[in-house]
Amino acid sequence: MGIRDLRKQNNSLLMKWLLRYNEEGQALWKDVIRSKYGEYNPWCSNVSVDAYGVGVWNTIRNLRQKLEANTYIEVGDGRRTKFWTDAWNKQIPLKESFPDLFLLCSNPDANINECWTAQGWDLIFRRFLNDWEVERVAKLLELLEKFSGITNAPDSLR
Incomplete structure (x- = not known):
């Protein structure tokens, strides 16, 4: 297994945390992330601007664009999805x-x-x-x- 394969596998594992952030409603770790960084929208936290002590979550958060390129929002009760600003209905916002x-x-x-x-x-x-x-x-x-x-x-x- 080469270095490229290891990076790809590592990114996939880190991206799972972004999926978990969306799926787990009241998990303690999610509450900690939300209170430390704030919430950009119901699907994602804010980007951290601190230079110290945030490397792991910054790395995970920076994978958000790759995740968005490969996912779409499936509307259920419509409480978390913004009508105008979220990409739902399998299209751009x-x-x-x-x-x-x-x-x-x-x-x-x-x-x-x-x-x-x-x-x-x-x-x-x-x-x-x-x-x-x-x-x-x-x-x-x-x-x-x-x-x-x-x-x-x-x-x-x-």
């Missing part, structure tokens, strides 16, 4: 696909369960929309047609 609508939304940090009702999507904007903006909302809703609704299961990474 909606704020990148529809930046004009993102600027108009009344709550850019809204979770999916706040935007979804039994009748469908309930998107709230800060002002009345112009004609061309209504067309953009129609395109957004067309893109979201595949969404079947929220469930009782928690959101997860796949």
